[in-house]
Amino acid sequence: MNRFAPYVFLRDLASRWDVLAFIVVLGLIAFLGETSRGLFAPLAQLAQTPLSLDPIHLPEYAARTTFRMLAALALSLLFTLTYATWAAKSERAGKLLVPILDILQSVPILGFISITVVFFMSLAPGRVLGAEFAAIFAIFTSQAWNMAFSFYQSLRTIPLELMEAAESFRLSPWMRFWQLEVPFGMPALIWNMMMSMSGGWFFVVASESISVGHTTVALPGVGSYIALAIEQKNLEAIGWAIATMLIVILLYDQLLFRPLVAWVDRFRVEQEPGVRVPDSWALTMMRRSRLIQAATVAFHAAVLWTSRAVKRTDAVTPPTQDAPKRSLDLLWVSLIVAAVVLGLWHIVAVLVKNTPLHEALQVCGLATLTMLRVFILIALASLIWVPIGVWVGMRPTAAQIVQPIAQFMAAFPANLLFPIAVYGIVKWKLNPDIFLSPLMILGTQWYILFNVIAGASAIPAEMRYAAANFRVTGWLWWRKVALPAVLPFYVTGAITASGGSWNAAIVAELATWGDTQVQARGLGSYIAEATTAGDFHRIVLGIATMSLFVVIINRLFWRPLYYYAERKYRLT
């Protein structure tokens, strides 16, 4: 159902837990920001070999960038397997962990990069290492929450009989985890991983070169290369960077994700009818290679070996008695209360103390501007892509060609294309309030397109024949057949596009070309400006406001719309 949705909704979350989670998360951010500010001063300029715009270096830069991606992926996987498992296994922990995840999905980490950069640089003794950590962490935040959510949902939906089979054959918890739970969650997890890649590329480009106050960190990579090209107004270099990125993403897709998706198909419990078994030349190659085969066998043996090595508890855990459970509950609740109080205190300390009322109002106004932009852009993109998506989706051959392209475009970091647009705006002196806006949706509009394509190709043939048989054509056909049928898919795509656009606002509303700066009024440029100025309380205020807006819009608009569409228009 959520195959195309990096942003995952959960039904029936108690709303008070959301509020608590929100406070805890914001408190943490405020805390991080505060700590970072204290550690900010001693940081000096990083002395490194300067970056070069010579395209000869691009392969190396691309390799460095790719490495960051892989490291973040590994971290996200580790986080997923632990955090989501904990949340799913312990009812008590889940009550807090799940809403926290939900809020984290909505926090625009892009605006938060400046804080994490400083934070990680102060943590690590070697400074480049710290900056690397910060960049990796930024990518991590663009994937980990979605992946954890997906795995959590999988763990909660394992068919009862499979669980009973595992239990009645007395698999140890460790064995059950590796033989049942992980394989079961794998398809959704891999799919989510692939879908959140676009965010990852976006973030790696944005986080490699970052200026906070007087500190500039430029890690060798494609993102820094682009930043330097912008600084030197070198259009040719930007072209090179874009070409490099295209190749990198293509390789990543072909060598990593296609094989993974094809391989993971075996883990599907139920084969949805009509879904083409994915194929991958790379997987076929690996399967036929003896070396890879040996590695797989070794891995399987390792899983079995650890199952034997890990101590097995034969006794079934007896149902916990009431008395200790209650006291544990009490302890748990008091811990949460303590966290909430701490969070509140930090928010009060960092925000309220430093924020005059008029500034708070101004930020809300800016957020409204950005919100308006996002909605108008989503509407415009929908007007364009929904008809095209339906048209393509109804034609299987066209869909087979367009669908991978759309997915590829979604994965491409749109911020690489920003300089070209900014160059145009500067050259022709266009109004940045209007012409910077499309950049926000440049990378995220594709979600609308490929979700709609998927929806249109899922319309049952009989329904289309019926429509043709009763000569339902023209506008009536769109109104009664096509649009309702693709609505659930469209909403999924629009939610993702909207979330991504908020994030992109931070880099899209304030853009530079050499020493020229173009700025659109909005919350994104507010955060970006605060970042450049190294003004931490304004960063936190901006991020908090943006998170609040995103959460509220999700809760009041997208989520109800999503359930309405699922309930009324989902063809099953």
Place this chain on the structure above:
Amino acid sequence: MNSSPLLQCNDVRKSFPKPDGAELLVLEGMNLELREGQIVGLLGRSGSGKSTLLRLIAGLSEPSAGNLRYLGRPINGPASGIAMVFQSFALFPWLTVFENVALGLEAQRMPRAEIRKRSLAAIDLIGLDGFESAYPRELSGGMRQRVGFARALVVHPIILLMDEPFSALDVLTAETLRTDFLDLWSEGRMPIKGVILVTHNIEEAVLMCDRILVFGSNPGRILSEIKVTLPQPRNRLDPSFRELVEKIYVDMTARPSGGGPGRQERFPGLGIGSVLPQVSSNLLAGLLEAVAAAPFNGTADLPKIASDLQMEIDELFPVAETLQMLRFAELEGGDLKLTEDGLAFANAGFDERKRIFMRHLLSYVPLAAHIRRVLDERASHSARKSRFIDELEDFMNEEAAEQTLRAVVSWGRYAEAFAYDDENAMFSLENPT
């Protein structure tokens, strides 16, 4: 026959807590004994708690009261000598046939060579030779369930538990699998010493079991125990086989010994708080027509009409009982006998049918009458769904309340007694007769 039983259940009782703190009783007064060489069948409709009992025996859940003993020892958690075969097979799709079979031994940390030997032997025994490296999705339903059997047998269980193992298969495949299983059983080629089979198929129970426990619902309990002494292999067309099937139908439709009218049995209380089954008006009309027509002419023998209409008891009984509740038919002694109005309905035209149905719905289904009364009394002639759900939840859990209301909505719509708008969750008299 050995003197000590393999398995004993004494006064087992199981209930689940309801959200309001009360408990929902699903199983009561369960006494059961399994001796060596026996196949015991638990026969009943869905909701009669037979699967719940099986899970208690498997150690997958714990009884609220009473005790279960396996070879004289109390059962707490899955025991090593008890293996289970599942209705939906419950195979791990990412493991091959061999790996699926080996998993149970793997969990016991048996030496690798031993695992291999025993797994291959089990695969061989159950007729899966040549399929060792196949994934479950490549197999047909019958082959998948064979893997289910091999996986259960490979751990050399003493007792085999089967949870409707043939009900997800088509008729032919199911019959082949049953015969194969019975052959292996009677030839003593399986390590198992006793079998418990959960089923809702009466013929399957008579075909396979030495003893059949007939379950009743609300709460689940044993209605009667039937010994099957026919020699194996049994023949479905054998008169004594038919006779047994007939007898079980009679048992399952019998009025409780308490004396009251039979419908009290399955619709306890029959106030507004009784749980209503989801049976469409088409099914009701269809069964009425079938019974009214030749060769039944108003009175149908249940086994006969079940096989004529190819309905399992799980499908047939709810329809027959709904007809009984609506006073369109009487259910007794294994027969379904139409009332005068039932016959009139079967012979009536479209509009007349709706009128008869409306009269019976409002007279004999208190919830329908209640909804209609509320709508009549209100000036707006409309009422929220939540109002009735709240009332129902005083008597039943949330899920049952939803189901009951869905059932009454569908009947009310057919009778045109009231209208319901799902979008706004509102009842109204929009199109009253």
